[in-house]
Each structure stands twice: as C-alpha cells, then as structure tokens.
Amino acid sequence: MLYSLQAGGKRIRPMLLYAVLESYDMDKTAGDSTACALEMIHTYSLIHDDLPAMDNDDFRRGKPTNHKIFGEATAILAGDALLTHAFHLISSDDRLTPEQRLENVRLLSRAAGPDGMVGGQTADMLAEDEEVTVEEMESIHNRKTGDLLAVALQMGAFIAGAEKKEQEALHRFGIHIGLAFQIKDDLLDVEGDEQLLGKPVGSDEGNHKNTYVSLLGLEKTKERLKFHTGAALSELEELSVPSHILQELAVYIAERDQ
C-alpha cells in the first residue's frame, strides 16, 4: 500500500480539493482525510489497472509496478485494502461533522463505483477492439476519470459549505478538466518525453486503444483540449470567491509535460 502511495504522482485530486478549500478561505486540514481517501482510491485503481490481466504494465511513475515488486496476489490485496481504508479514513475523521463524513462517503462511493470509475474502466475495456465515436469515448472518460476529479471538487465545496449553484459549477468545471486531462494524456502518449513521463510512449497505439488522437488526429485533438480548458475556466466565473488557484490548475492540466 505504501509503496504505491509513495511512488509519486501528480496528486491532482487532493490538489483540486485543497484548491476549493483555499478558495473558500477554509482551514485546509478539514480536507486531509478526504484528500488521502481520494489518492488511495486513485492509487488502488492504478495498481489494479497495471495487473497482467488488465493493462499489463511493468512501469508506473518511473518505478516498477506494484505486482512487479510484490507479486500479483499482494498487488490485488493492496488495491482492495486501499479502497476499503479510504472509506474508513473519511468515516472516522472527527475533524469533519457527521453530515460531512456521510455525504463525502456517499459522493465518493458513487464516483468510484459501478456508475463511475469502475464502470468506466469496464466500458473502456469492452470498447478496446470496437469502433467507437468520440461521444461514446467521452462518456467512458467521464466515468473513468472525470467522475473522480469532479467529486474531489464537489466534496471540497460541500466541506466549504458552498452554495448549491457553486457546487454545480465546480462539478461542471471538474468534468471539463477531466476531459482536458484525458486529452492531454492521449497527446502525451504520442508526443511526450519518456524520461519526464516515467513510462514508454506509444503504448496506446500498441494496445489498439481508442484515443482522441486515433479518432480525431493531432490537430483536432489539440483544438478540443483548448475548448474544454476554456469551458472549465468560464465555469469559475460562477463562484463568489477568487478562483485563481483553480484557474492555475486547469491551465497546468492542459500544459503539463508529465
């Protein structure tokens, strides 16, 4: 569990949560258990995705994948334990009100479950050797990646006591940056630097994955990245608080090189 949690990574989900708390001028330690839970769930999904039966990846974040070090059985169990412990962390955190704990468990278990991340992962796998439209692919990405990013913002807004209208704007912001994130991932797999990425490029093509680049080509993919980044930024105009940190994160997602 620790090996994969400490293997680095961009910590984007915790950053999004803390960015919301910072924007609303909240004590950021109120987000600690939820931030850790988000990263545990993200990390478990990577450990399971990397397994030989799934993507069969040997490297992640520049280091050997969990099962390459500890074996498949331990990797499966480490993922299961991280997922389960995520809900224990939130539900036993007495810095949150019982209402905040319960709502965060409810939101997070939906976003990570069969209607969210795991469902998206399954749909993605089933679509692997199928022709899909860009719309079908976006629906998969929304579940596979977008829901967990959007729920990070949504949980932050709930902890901050933001108004319903603002919670919804932050959720839409999350969906747009989720798609931007995935588009950027597809671009990096074609144009990225293996050293910076810590993983080989070109694996999507090798695995016959449907990507923005394979469906739209490079130029239109870059246009779409701009569109979603712009749409995300315009959602932030709905907020009653300064949003420069969230703006910076949206721009970082579009311009990152790893």
Added chain:
Amino acid sequence: MLYSLQAGGKRIRPMLLYAVLESYDMDKTAGDSTACALEMIHTYSLIHDDLPAMDNDDFRRGKPTNHKIFGEATAILAGDALLTHAFHLISSDDRLTPEQRLENVRLLSRAAGPDGMVGGQTADMLAEDEEVTVEEMESIHNRKTGDLLAVALQMGAFIAGAEKKEQEALHRFGIHIGLAFQIKDDLLDVEGDEQLLGKPVGSDEGNHKNTYVSLLGLEKTKERLKFHTGAALSELEELSVPSHILQELAVYIAERDQ
C-alpha cells in the same frame, strides 16, 4: 457482479444481522442495505480469492468461478465494484438515520480493510509455507473471517439500539462463531461431501495450507469446535432479549454439511 451475488451461498452474514434485529423485535427492512453490503463485500472477497494469482479455484458454490466465465480483468473489476457499491448502499439508505449509516460505514470499512479481512487474507497468504502455531492461525482467522461475521452482529446491535454491554457480548459471540465457522470449514475440507459442498475436498492439503486439522489432528479439532460453539452460546446469556434464533445459527454453523 450479479453472477457471483446470485450464485448461492449461505448468506450467513445477512442472517446474523437479521437475527439480531429479530431478537430485538425491530423492523427487519432497516437492515436491508447493510445486509446487502455485507454480502457484496463477502462476494467480492470470494471473487478476488478465486483468481489465478490467489487460490486459483475453478469452482465456487458448484458453479464456475467468476473469472472462468468473464475473464480475469472483469472479475477483478466486478470485485472492486461490489466493494465500492457496498459503501454507497449503506450511505444512501434513508431508512437509516445519518448516525446509523455513518457508524455502519465506519465499522464495516474497518472490519473489511487492512486491519480486518484484507489484512487477514494477506497474513494467511504469507503464512502459507511457514510453520505457524494454532494461536497465530487463530489471529489470522479472526481477521480473515471473524471480523466480518462479528461486525454483522455489531451493526445489527447498533441499528437495534442495543446497550453497549450487549453490543460487546454480540461481538464476542461473533468472534467465537467465526472461529467455529473456520474450524468447520477445515473439517469439511477433510470429511465433507463434494456434492453438497459444490467444491472438491482435500484442496487445503494439496495447497499446503495451515488448518486446524493439520496442526491439531481431527479429534482435537472437533473438541475445539465444541469449545467455541459453547463459548458463543454462553455470550448470549448477556442479552436482555430472547436469543433462540442466534442460538440456532451458532448450532447450524457447527453442524452444517456445506
């Protein structure tokens, strides 16, 4: 997810929960989401345990295991989804008070996580080719099987509003029947009927597993089964309500033939 949920099984964890609610003369529908969550978590653990990287079992409950039908990747994801959805079911059940939902999530995520079931499964795996004492083996079983059985009773007691003293007696009852359950499992693997069990006998010996029978022999194993069943029954004397249903379940666990 449905295939494995509907593949039968004894439903012991839901039965224990409902038995507590029945004993306290509660509306049993108050236990539905928690009962389903318990069975989902138990089922996910079986799907993952059966994987080639773990126990590599082809049959479970007389039917092909999940990965034999759907492939390993889908089996891993079905398990992940069942585990995640268990917490969503409880946290979004408005027949329970917010306090009951939160406490059940907290108790269940502890019992199923790294300090409970998954930790026990890991310890069991690490001990497979080691010499262990009966005490070490019981500590493994308490986490691997006992914690989830005990938490079924504990959550029932919490929903029923039972006194702390009674909650604790029911928890100890759960630990004793958990050990009785495991001892009976070990006995059935030696003396059971393959037709009734729906799985081959003798697999523990083939897999070089530490069992009560391998450590103590048949006779002392049967004595220990009697001891834990008796200890469980005497805990029920602490309750302020009639406990004949729980008594019957304890006896069933010790005398079942599947």
